[in-house]
Amino acid sequence: MSLPDLIVEPVVRMALGEDLGRAGDVTAALIPAEARWSAQVAARKNGVVAGLDCVRLAVRALDPSAEITFEAADGDAVEAGDVLARINANARALLSAERTALNLLGRLSGVATLTRAYVEAVAGTGARIADTRKTTPGLRALEKHAVAMGGGVNHRYGLDDAILIKDNHIAVCGGVRHAVARARAQAGHLMKIEVEIDRLDQLEDALAEEPDVVMLDNFSLADLRRAVDQAAGRAVLEASGGVTLQTVRAIAETGVDVISVGALTHSAPALDVGLDAAS
Structure with missing residues:
Protein backbone atom coordinates (compact mmCIF):
# COMPACT_ATOMS: atom_id res chain seq x y z
CA MET A 1 0.00 0.00 0.00
CA SER A 2 1.36 3.41 -0.99
CA LEU A 3 1.22 6.62 0.97
CA PRO A 4 -1.01 9.32 -0.57
CA ASP A 5 0.83 11.78 -2.82
CA LEU A 6 -0.53 14.50 -0.52
CA ILE A 7 1.91 13.27 2.14
CA VAL A 8 4.89 12.36 -0.02
CA GLU A 9 4.93 15.19 -2.54
CA PRO A 10 5.69 18.06 -0.11
CA VAL A 11 8.75 16.14 1.16
CA VAL A 12 9.97 15.52 -2.39
CA ARG A 13 9.43 19.13 -3.43
CA MET A 14 11.25 20.44 -0.36
CA ALA A 15 14.21 18.19 -1.15
CA LEU A 16 14.21 19.30 -4.79
CA GLY A 17 14.11 22.93 -3.74
CA GLU A 18 17.06 22.38 -1.41
CA ASP A 19 19.07 20.84 -4.25
CA LEU A 20 18.11 23.27 -7.02
CA GLY A 21 18.87 26.28 -4.84
CA ARG A 22 18.53 29.81 -6.14
CA ALA A 23 19.69 29.29 -9.72
CA GLY A 24 18.55 25.79 -10.63
CA ASP A 25 20.79 23.06 -12.00
CA VAL A 26 23.58 25.00 -13.74
CA THR A 27 25.23 21.76 -14.92
CA ALA A 28 22.11 20.32 -16.54
CA ALA A 29 21.79 23.62 -18.40
CA LEU A 30 24.65 22.42 -20.64
CA ILE A 31 22.25 19.87 -22.18
CA PRO A 32 19.98 20.95 -25.07
CA ALA A 33 16.63 22.02 -23.65
CA GLU A 34 14.56 19.58 -25.71
CA ALA A 35 16.81 16.53 -25.34
CA ARG A 36 15.25 13.40 -23.94
CA TRP A 37 16.98 10.52 -22.17
CA SER A 38 16.07 6.97 -21.29
CA ALA A 39 17.48 5.64 -18.04
CA GLN A 40 16.86 2.97 -15.45
CA VAL A 41 16.98 2.88 -11.68
CA ALA A 42 18.58 -0.28 -10.35
CA ALA A 43 19.58 -1.81 -7.05
CA ARG A 44 23.32 -2.16 -6.54
CA LYS A 45 22.96 -4.35 -3.46
CA ASN A 46 20.41 -6.88 -2.23
CA GLY A 47 17.61 -5.37 -0.17
CA VAL A 48 13.96 -4.47 0.20
CA VAL A 49 12.47 -1.63 -1.82
CA ALA A 50 10.59 1.34 -0.37
CA GLY A 51 10.12 4.85 -1.69
CA LEU A 52 9.42 4.32 -5.39
CA ASP A 53 6.75 7.02 -5.27
CA CYS A 54 9.53 9.47 -4.41
CA VAL A 55 11.19 8.65 -7.74
CA ARG A 56 7.98 9.23 -9.64
CA LEU A 57 7.16 12.48 -7.88
CA ALA A 58 10.69 13.88 -8.15
CA VAL A 59 10.96 13.24 -11.88
CA ARG A 60 7.45 14.40 -12.71
CA ALA A 61 7.83 17.55 -10.62
CA LEU A 62 10.40 18.67 -13.21
CA ASP A 63 8.93 16.90 -16.24
CA PRO A 64 5.19 16.18 -15.93
CA SER A 65 5.29 14.27 -19.22
CA ALA A 66 7.95 11.79 -18.06
CA GLU A 67 7.21 8.15 -18.85
CA ILE A 68 7.96 5.89 -15.86
CA THR A 69 7.52 2.13 -15.71
CA PHE A 70 8.14 0.35 -12.43
CA GLU A 71 9.65 -3.13 -12.46
CA ALA A 72 9.32 -3.55 -8.69
CA ALA A 73 6.95 -2.44 -5.94
CA ASP A 74 7.51 -1.21 -2.42
CA GLY A 75 8.03 -4.21 -0.17
CA ASP A 76 9.70 -6.34 -2.85
CA ALA A 77 12.96 -8.11 -2.07
CA VAL A 78 15.47 -7.36 -4.84
CA GLU A 79 18.98 -8.42 -5.74
CA ALA A 80 21.94 -6.39 -6.92
CA GLY A 81 21.41 -5.52 -10.58
CA ASP A 82 17.62 -5.72 -10.53
CA VAL A 83 15.95 -2.87 -12.41
CA LEU A 84 13.44 -1.03 -10.25
CA ALA A 85 12.17 1.57 -12.74
CA ARG A 86 12.59 2.59 -16.38
CA ILE A 87 12.28 6.29 -17.21
CA ASN A 88 12.09 8.34 -20.38
CA ALA A 89 12.06 12.05 -19.68
CA ASN A 90 13.48 15.42 -20.57
CA ALA A 91 17.19 14.93 -20.00
CA ARG A 92 17.69 18.14 -18.02
CA ALA A 93 14.76 17.35 -15.75
CA LEU A 94 15.81 13.75 -15.15
CA LEU A 95 19.39 14.64 -14.28
CA SER A 96 18.23 17.44 -11.98
CA ALA A 97 15.83 15.10 -10.17
CA GLU A 98 18.30 12.21 -9.97
CA ARG A 99 19.94 12.89 -6.61
CA THR A 100 16.72 13.73 -4.77
CA ALA A 101 15.02 10.63 -6.14
CA LEU A 102 17.92 8.34 -5.27
CA ASN A 103 18.49 9.88 -1.84
CA LEU A 104 14.93 9.20 -0.78
CA LEU A 105 14.71 5.80 -2.46
CA GLY A 106 18.00 4.67 -0.93
CA ARG A 107 17.14 5.97 2.53
CA LEU A 108 13.70 4.38 2.65
CA SER A 109 14.84 1.12 1.09
CA GLY A 110 17.57 0.96 3.74
CA VAL A 111 14.94 1.25 6.47
CA ALA A 112 12.83 -1.47 4.83
CA THR A 113 15.87 -3.72 4.40
CA LEU A 114 16.96 -3.44 8.03
CA THR A 115 13.39 -3.98 9.21
CA ARG A 116 13.10 -7.15 7.13
CA ALA A 117 16.29 -8.47 8.76
CA TYR A 118 14.78 -7.97 12.24
CA VAL A 119 11.47 -9.50 11.20
CA GLU A 120 13.21 -12.56 9.81
CA ALA A 121 15.32 -12.85 12.95
CA VAL A 122 12.21 -13.34 15.12
CA ALA A 123 10.22 -15.46 12.67
CA GLY A 124 8.14 -18.13 14.39
CA THR A 125 8.21 -16.55 17.85
CA GLY A 126 4.99 -14.54 17.59
CA ALA A 127 6.77 -11.29 18.48
CA ARG A 128 6.29 -8.29 16.22
CA ILE A 129 8.97 -5.73 15.34
CA ALA A 130 7.91 -2.10 15.81
CA ASP A 131 9.53 1.23 15.07
CA THR A 132 9.76 4.29 17.34
CA ARG A 133 9.60 8.08 17.00
CA LYS A 134 13.38 8.19 16.49
CA THR A 135 12.89 9.23 12.89
CA THR A 136 14.53 11.77 10.59
CA PRO A 137 12.74 15.12 11.06
CA GLY A 138 10.34 15.63 8.18
CA LEU A 139 10.52 12.02 7.01
CA ARG A 140 8.50 10.26 9.71
CA ALA A 141 5.55 9.20 7.57
CA LEU A 142 7.86 7.96 4.81
CA GLU A 143 10.17 6.10 7.19
CA LYS A 144 7.28 4.47 9.00
CA HIS A 145 5.88 3.41 5.63
CA ALA A 146 9.27 1.85 4.89
CA VAL A 147 9.14 -0.06 8.19
CA ALA A 148 5.76 -1.46 7.18
CA MET A 149 7.17 -2.43 3.77
CA GLY A 150 9.88 -4.35 5.60
CA GLY A 151 7.28 -6.30 7.55
CA GLY A 152 7.39 -4.31 10.78
CA VAL A 153 4.54 -2.55 12.55
CA ASN A 154 4.24 1.11 13.40
CA ASP A 160 -1.17 12.99 19.72
CA ASP A 161 -2.24 9.47 18.75
CA ALA A 162 -1.48 7.44 21.88
CA ILE A 163 -0.56 8.07 25.52
CA LEU A 164 2.94 6.83 26.32
CA ILE A 165 3.87 7.37 29.95
CA LYS A 166 7.65 7.35 30.30
CA ASP A 167 9.94 7.54 33.32
CA ASN A 168 9.92 11.32 33.52
CA HIS A 169 6.11 11.44 33.39
CA ILE A 170 6.06 8.91 36.23
CA ALA A 171 8.49 11.00 38.26
CA VAL A 172 6.40 14.14 37.87
CA CYS A 173 3.11 12.34 38.58
CA GLY A 174 4.42 10.65 41.71
CA GLY A 175 4.46 7.01 40.68
CA VAL A 176 3.33 4.46 38.13
CA ALA A 183 -4.18 8.81 31.86
CA ARG A 184 -7.17 6.49 32.19
CA ALA A 185 -9.31 9.30 33.58
CA GLN A 186 -8.63 11.62 30.65
CA ALA A 187 -8.31 9.22 27.71
CA GLY A 188 -11.10 8.88 25.21
CA HIS A 189 -12.52 5.47 24.44
CA LEU A 190 -10.31 5.10 21.34
CA MET A 191 -7.06 6.25 22.96
CA LYS A 192 -4.50 3.58 23.84
CA ILE A 193 -2.43 3.90 27.03
CA GLU A 194 1.10 2.56 27.37
CA VAL A 195 3.33 2.87 30.42
CA GLU A 196 7.08 2.34 30.51
CA ILE A 197 8.69 0.62 33.46
CA ASP A 198 12.35 -0.17 34.04
CA ARG A 199 12.05 -2.52 37.04
CA LEU A 200 10.09 -5.70 37.53
CA ASP A 201 8.70 -4.50 40.87
CA GLN A 202 6.79 -1.75 39.01
CA LEU A 203 4.83 -4.21 36.89
CA GLU A 204 2.04 -5.00 39.31
CA ASP A 212 -3.25 -1.38 27.16
CA VAL A 213 0.50 -1.86 26.86
CA VAL A 214 3.42 -2.07 29.28
CA MET A 215 6.86 -1.24 27.91
CA LEU A 216 9.65 -3.19 29.57
CA ASP A 217 12.65 -0.92 29.17
CA ASN A 218 16.12 -2.47 29.20
CA PHE A 219 14.95 -5.59 31.07
CA SER A 220 17.26 -8.60 31.29
CA LEU A 221 16.11 -11.76 29.53
CA ALA A 222 15.33 -13.34 32.89
CA ASP A 223 13.18 -10.40 33.95
CA LEU A 224 11.41 -10.35 30.60
CA ARG A 225 10.42 -13.98 31.14
CA ARG A 226 9.24 -13.21 34.66
CA ALA A 227 7.22 -10.24 33.39
CA VAL A 228 5.50 -12.40 30.76
CA ASP A 229 4.55 -14.96 33.42
CA GLN A 230 3.39 -12.29 35.87
CA ALA A 231 1.33 -10.32 33.36
CA ALA A 232 -0.38 -13.48 32.13
CA GLY A 233 -1.97 -11.70 29.18
CA ARG A 234 -3.39 -8.76 31.13
CA ALA A 235 -1.62 -6.28 28.85
CA VAL A 236 0.43 -6.27 25.67
CA LEU A 237 4.10 -6.42 26.65
CA GLU A 238 6.64 -4.46 24.65
CA ALA A 239 10.38 -4.97 25.08
CA SER A 240 12.55 -1.97 24.32
CA GLY A 241 16.05 -0.61 24.79
CA GLY A 242 19.30 -1.45 23.07
CA VAL A 243 17.86 -4.16 20.85
CA THR A 244 20.22 -5.43 18.13
CA LEU A 245 20.07 -8.08 15.43
CA GLN A 246 22.28 -10.21 17.65
CA THR A 247 19.94 -10.00 20.67
CA VAL A 248 16.47 -9.71 19.16
CA ARG A 249 15.83 -13.44 18.78
CA ALA A 250 16.52 -14.18 22.44
CA ILE A 251 14.28 -11.26 23.44
CA ALA A 252 11.46 -12.58 21.25
CA GLU A 253 11.78 -16.04 22.75
CA THR A 254 10.92 -14.69 26.23
CA GLY A 255 7.30 -14.40 25.06
CA VAL A 256 6.92 -10.62 24.75
CA ASP A 257 4.38 -9.42 22.20
CA VAL A 258 6.25 -6.53 20.60
CA ILE A 259 9.89 -5.48 20.33
CA SER A 260 10.48 -1.82 19.50
CA VAL A 261 13.71 -0.95 17.74
CA GLY A 262 14.84 2.65 17.32
CA ALA A 263 17.66 1.53 15.04
CA LEU A 264 15.18 0.74 12.25
CA THR A 265 14.97 4.45 11.50
CA HIS A 266 17.88 6.14 13.26
CA SER A 267 20.65 3.78 12.16
CA ALA A 268 19.57 2.05 8.94
CA PRO A 269 22.23 2.31 6.21
CA ALA A 270 20.92 3.47 2.87
CA LEU A 271 20.47 0.81 0.20
CA ASP A 272 22.80 1.48 -2.71
CA VAL A 273 20.70 2.36 -5.77
CA GLY A 274 21.71 4.08 -8.96
CA LEU A 275 20.42 5.67 -12.15
CA ASP A 276 22.16 4.89 -15.43
CA ALA A 277 21.44 4.93 -19.13
CA ALA A 278 18.90 2.31 -20.11
CA SER A 279 20.43 -0.90 -21.38
Whole structure:
Protein backbone atom coordinates (compact mmCIF):
# COMPACT_ATOMS: atom_id res chain seq x y z
CA MET A 1 0.00 0.00 0.00
CA SER A 2 1.36 3.41 -0.99
CA LEU A 3 1.22 6.62 0.97
CA PRO A 4 -1.01 9.32 -0.57
CA ASP A 5 0.83 11.78 -2.82
CA LEU A 6 -0.53 14.50 -0.52
CA ILE A 7 1.91 13.27 2.14
CA VAL A 8 4.89 12.36 -0.02
CA GLU A 9 4.93 15.19 -2.54
CA PRO A 10 5.69 18.06 -0.11
CA VAL A 11 8.75 16.14 1.16
CA VAL A 12 9.97 15.52 -2.39
CA ARG A 13 9.43 19.13 -3.43
CA MET A 14 11.25 20.44 -0.36
CA ALA A 15 14.21 18.19 -1.15
CA LEU A 16 14.21 19.30 -4.79
CA GLY A 17 14.11 22.93 -3.74
CA GLU A 18 17.06 22.38 -1.41
CA ASP A 19 19.07 20.84 -4.25
CA LEU A 20 18.11 23.27 -7.02
CA GLY A 21 18.87 26.28 -4.84
CA ARG A 22 18.53 29.81 -6.14
CA ALA A 23 19.69 29.29 -9.72
CA GLY A 24 18.55 25.79 -10.63
CA ASP A 25 20.79 23.06 -12.00
CA VAL A 26 23.58 25.00 -13.74
CA THR A 27 25.23 21.76 -14.92
CA ALA A 28 22.11 20.32 -16.54
CA ALA A 29 21.79 23.62 -18.40
CA LEU A 30 24.65 22.42 -20.64
CA ILE A 31 22.25 19.87 -22.18
CA PRO A 32 19.98 20.95 -25.07
CA ALA A 33 16.63 22.02 -23.65
CA GLU A 34 14.56 19.58 -25.71
CA ALA A 35 16.81 16.53 -25.34
CA ARG A 36 15.25 13.40 -23.94
CA TRP A 37 16.98 10.52 -22.17
CA SER A 38 16.07 6.97 -21.29
CA ALA A 39 17.48 5.64 -18.04
CA GLN A 40 16.86 2.97 -15.45
CA VAL A 41 16.98 2.88 -11.68
CA ALA A 42 18.58 -0.28 -10.35
CA ALA A 43 19.58 -1.81 -7.05
CA ARG A 44 23.32 -2.16 -6.54
CA LYS A 45 22.96 -4.35 -3.46
CA ASN A 46 20.41 -6.88 -2.23
CA GLY A 47 17.61 -5.37 -0.17
CA VAL A 48 13.96 -4.47 0.20
CA VAL A 49 12.47 -1.63 -1.82
CA ALA A 50 10.59 1.34 -0.37
CA GLY A 51 10.12 4.85 -1.69
CA LEU A 52 9.42 4.32 -5.39
CA ASP A 53 6.75 7.02 -5.27
CA CYS A 54 9.53 9.47 -4.41
CA VAL A 55 11.19 8.65 -7.74
CA ARG A 56 7.98 9.23 -9.64
CA LEU A 57 7.16 12.48 -7.88
CA ALA A 58 10.69 13.88 -8.15
CA VAL A 59 10.96 13.24 -11.88
CA ARG A 60 7.45 14.40 -12.71
CA ALA A 61 7.83 17.55 -10.62
CA LEU A 62 10.40 18.67 -13.21
CA ASP A 63 8.93 16.90 -16.24
CA PRO A 64 5.19 16.18 -15.93
CA SER A 65 5.29 14.27 -19.22
CA ALA A 66 7.95 11.79 -18.06
CA GLU A 67 7.21 8.15 -18.85
CA ILE A 68 7.96 5.89 -15.86
CA THR A 69 7.52 2.13 -15.71
CA PHE A 70 8.14 0.35 -12.43
CA GLU A 71 9.65 -3.13 -12.46
CA ALA A 72 9.32 -3.55 -8.69
CA ALA A 73 6.95 -2.44 -5.94
CA ASP A 74 7.51 -1.21 -2.42
CA GLY A 75 8.03 -4.21 -0.17
CA ASP A 76 9.70 -6.34 -2.85
CA ALA A 77 12.96 -8.11 -2.07
CA VAL A 78 15.47 -7.36 -4.84
CA GLU A 79 18.98 -8.42 -5.74
CA ALA A 80 21.94 -6.39 -6.92
CA GLY A 81 21.41 -5.52 -10.58
CA ASP A 82 17.62 -5.72 -10.53
CA VAL A 83 15.95 -2.87 -12.41
CA LEU A 84 13.44 -1.03 -10.25
CA ALA A 85 12.17 1.57 -12.74
CA ARG A 86 12.59 2.59 -16.38
CA ILE A 87 12.28 6.29 -17.21
CA ASN A 88 12.09 8.34 -20.38
CA ALA A 89 12.06 12.05 -19.68
CA ASN A 90 13.48 15.42 -20.57
CA ALA A 91 17.19 14.93 -20.00
CA ARG A 92 17.69 18.14 -18.02
CA ALA A 93 14.76 17.35 -15.75
CA LEU A 94 15.81 13.75 -15.15
CA LEU A 95 19.39 14.64 -14.28
CA SER A 96 18.23 17.44 -11.98
CA ALA A 97 15.83 15.10 -10.17
CA GLU A 98 18.30 12.21 -9.97
CA ARG A 99 19.94 12.89 -6.61
CA THR A 100 16.72 13.73 -4.77
CA ALA A 101 15.02 10.63 -6.14
CA LEU A 102 17.92 8.34 -5.27
CA ASN A 103 18.49 9.88 -1.84
CA LEU A 104 14.93 9.20 -0.78
CA LEU A 105 14.71 5.80 -2.46
CA GLY A 106 18.00 4.67 -0.93
CA ARG A 107 17.14 5.97 2.53
CA LEU A 108 13.70 4.38 2.65
CA SER A 109 14.84 1.12 1.09
CA GLY A 110 17.57 0.96 3.74
CA VAL A 111 14.94 1.25 6.47
CA ALA A 112 12.83 -1.47 4.83
CA THR A 113 15.87 -3.72 4.40
CA LEU A 114 16.96 -3.44 8.03
CA THR A 115 13.39 -3.98 9.21
CA ARG A 116 13.10 -7.15 7.13
CA ALA A 117 16.29 -8.47 8.76
CA TYR A 118 14.78 -7.97 12.24
CA VAL A 119 11.47 -9.50 11.20
CA GLU A 120 13.21 -12.56 9.81
CA ALA A 121 15.32 -12.85 12.95
CA VAL A 122 12.21 -13.34 15.12
CA ALA A 123 10.22 -15.46 12.67
CA GLY A 124 8.14 -18.13 14.39
CA THR A 125 8.21 -16.55 17.85
CA GLY A 126 4.99 -14.54 17.59
CA ALA A 127 6.77 -11.29 18.48
CA ARG A 128 6.29 -8.29 16.22
CA ILE A 129 8.97 -5.73 15.34
CA ALA A 130 7.91 -2.10 15.81
CA ASP A 131 9.53 1.23 15.07
CA THR A 132 9.76 4.29 17.34
CA ARG A 133 9.60 8.08 17.00
CA LYS A 134 13.38 8.19 16.49
CA THR A 135 12.89 9.23 12.89
CA THR A 136 14.53 11.77 10.59
CA PRO A 137 12.74 15.12 11.06
CA GLY A 138 10.34 15.63 8.18
CA LEU A 139 10.52 12.02 7.01
CA ARG A 140 8.50 10.26 9.71
CA ALA A 141 5.55 9.20 7.57
CA LEU A 142 7.86 7.96 4.81
CA GLU A 143 10.17 6.10 7.19
CA LYS A 144 7.28 4.47 9.00
CA HIS A 145 5.88 3.41 5.63
CA ALA A 146 9.27 1.85 4.89
CA VAL A 147 9.14 -0.06 8.19
CA ALA A 148 5.76 -1.46 7.18
CA MET A 149 7.17 -2.43 3.77
CA GLY A 150 9.88 -4.35 5.60
CA GLY A 151 7.28 -6.30 7.55
CA GLY A 152 7.39 -4.31 10.78
CA VAL A 153 4.54 -2.55 12.55
CA ASN A 154 4.24 1.11 13.40
CA HIS A 155 4.34 2.47 16.93
CA ARG A 156 2.61 5.80 17.51
CA TYR A 157 3.16 8.44 14.83
CA GLY A 158 3.39 11.38 17.22
CA LEU A 159 2.51 12.77 20.60
CA ASP A 160 -1.17 12.99 19.72
CA ASP A 161 -2.24 9.47 18.75
CA ALA A 162 -1.48 7.44 21.88
CA ILE A 163 -0.56 8.07 25.52
CA LEU A 164 2.94 6.83 26.32
CA ILE A 165 3.87 7.37 29.95
CA LYS A 166 7.65 7.35 30.30
CA ASP A 167 9.94 7.54 33.32
CA ASN A 168 9.92 11.32 33.52
CA HIS A 169 6.11 11.44 33.39
CA ILE A 170 6.06 8.91 36.23
CA ALA A 171 8.49 11.00 38.26
CA VAL A 172 6.40 14.14 37.87
CA CYS A 173 3.11 12.34 38.58
CA GLY A 174 4.42 10.65 41.71
CA GLY A 175 4.46 7.01 40.68
CA VAL A 176 3.33 4.46 38.13
CA ARG A 177 -0.20 3.97 39.47
CA HIS A 178 -0.87 7.71 39.76
CA ALA A 179 0.34 8.31 36.20
CA VAL A 180 -1.68 5.50 34.63
CA ALA A 181 -4.79 6.40 36.64
CA ARG A 182 -4.61 10.00 35.43
CA ALA A 183 -4.18 8.81 31.86
CA ARG A 184 -7.17 6.49 32.19
CA ALA A 185 -9.31 9.30 33.58
CA GLN A 186 -8.63 11.62 30.65
CA ALA A 187 -8.31 9.22 27.71
CA GLY A 188 -11.10 8.88 25.21
CA HIS A 189 -12.52 5.47 24.44
CA LEU A 190 -10.31 5.10 21.34
CA MET A 191 -7.06 6.25 22.96
CA LYS A 192 -4.50 3.58 23.84
CA ILE A 193 -2.43 3.90 27.03
CA GLU A 194 1.10 2.56 27.37
CA VAL A 195 3.33 2.87 30.42
CA GLU A 196 7.08 2.34 30.51
CA ILE A 197 8.69 0.62 33.46
CA ASP A 198 12.35 -0.17 34.04
CA ARG A 199 12.05 -2.52 37.04
CA LEU A 200 10.09 -5.70 37.53
CA ASP A 201 8.70 -4.50 40.87
CA GLN A 202 6.79 -1.75 39.01
CA LEU A 203 4.83 -4.21 36.89
CA GLU A 204 2.04 -5.00 39.31
CA ASP A 205 1.41 -1.31 39.99
CA ALA A 206 1.19 -0.73 36.26
CA LEU A 207 -1.16 -3.65 35.62
CA ALA A 208 -3.45 -2.62 38.48
CA GLU A 209 -4.62 0.40 36.45
CA GLU A 210 -5.23 -1.68 33.30
CA PRO A 211 -3.03 -0.03 30.68
CA ASP A 212 -3.25 -1.38 27.16
CA VAL A 213 0.50 -1.86 26.86
CA VAL A 214 3.42 -2.07 29.28
CA MET A 215 6.86 -1.24 27.91
CA LEU A 216 9.65 -3.19 29.57
CA ASP A 217 12.65 -0.92 29.17
CA ASN A 218 16.12 -2.47 29.20
CA PHE A 219 14.95 -5.59 31.07
CA SER A 220 17.26 -8.60 31.29
CA LEU A 221 16.11 -11.76 29.53
CA ALA A 222 15.33 -13.34 32.89
CA ASP A 223 13.18 -10.40 33.95
CA LEU A 224 11.41 -10.35 30.60
CA ARG A 225 10.42 -13.98 31.14
CA ARG A 226 9.24 -13.21 34.66
CA ALA A 227 7.22 -10.24 33.39
CA VAL A 228 5.50 -12.40 30.76
CA ASP A 229 4.55 -14.96 33.42
CA GLN A 230 3.39 -12.29 35.87
CA ALA A 231 1.33 -10.32 33.36
CA ALA A 232 -0.38 -13.48 32.13
CA GLY A 233 -1.97 -11.70 29.18
CA ARG A 234 -3.39 -8.76 31.13
CA ALA A 235 -1.62 -6.28 28.85
CA VAL A 236 0.43 -6.27 25.67
CA LEU A 237 4.10 -6.42 26.65
CA GLU A 238 6.64 -4.46 24.65
CA ALA A 239 10.38 -4.97 25.08
CA SER A 240 12.55 -1.97 24.32
CA GLY A 241 16.05 -0.61 24.79
CA GLY A 242 19.30 -1.45 23.07
CA VAL A 243 17.86 -4.16 20.85
CA THR A 244 20.22 -5.43 18.13
CA LEU A 245 20.07 -8.08 15.43
CA GLN A 246 22.28 -10.21 17.65
CA THR A 247 19.94 -10.00 20.67
CA VAL A 248 16.47 -9.71 19.16
CA ARG A 249 15.83 -13.44 18.78
CA ALA A 250 16.52 -14.18 22.44
CA ILE A 251 14.28 -11.26 23.44
CA ALA A 252 11.46 -12.58 21.25
CA GLU A 253 11.78 -16.04 22.75
CA THR A 254 10.92 -14.69 26.23
CA GLY A 255 7.30 -14.40 25.06
CA VAL A 256 6.92 -10.62 24.75
CA ASP A 257 4.38 -9.42 22.20
CA VAL A 258 6.25 -6.53 20.60
CA ILE A 259 9.89 -5.48 20.33
CA SER A 260 10.48 -1.82 19.50
CA VAL A 261 13.71 -0.95 17.74
CA GLY A 262 14.84 2.65 17.32
CA ALA A 263 17.66 1.53 15.04
CA LEU A 264 15.18 0.74 12.25
CA THR A 265 14.97 4.45 11.50
CA HIS A 266 17.88 6.14 13.26
CA SER A 267 20.65 3.78 12.16
CA ALA A 268 19.57 2.05 8.94
CA PRO A 269 22.23 2.31 6.21
CA ALA A 270 20.92 3.47 2.87
CA LEU A 271 20.47 0.81 0.20
CA ASP A 272 22.80 1.48 -2.71
CA VAL A 273 20.70 2.36 -5.77
CA GLY A 274 21.71 4.08 -8.96
CA LEU A 275 20.42 5.67 -12.15
CA ASP A 276 22.16 4.89 -15.43
CA ALA A 277 21.44 4.93 -19.13
CA ALA A 278 18.90 2.31 -20.11
CA SER A 279 20.43 -0.90 -21.38
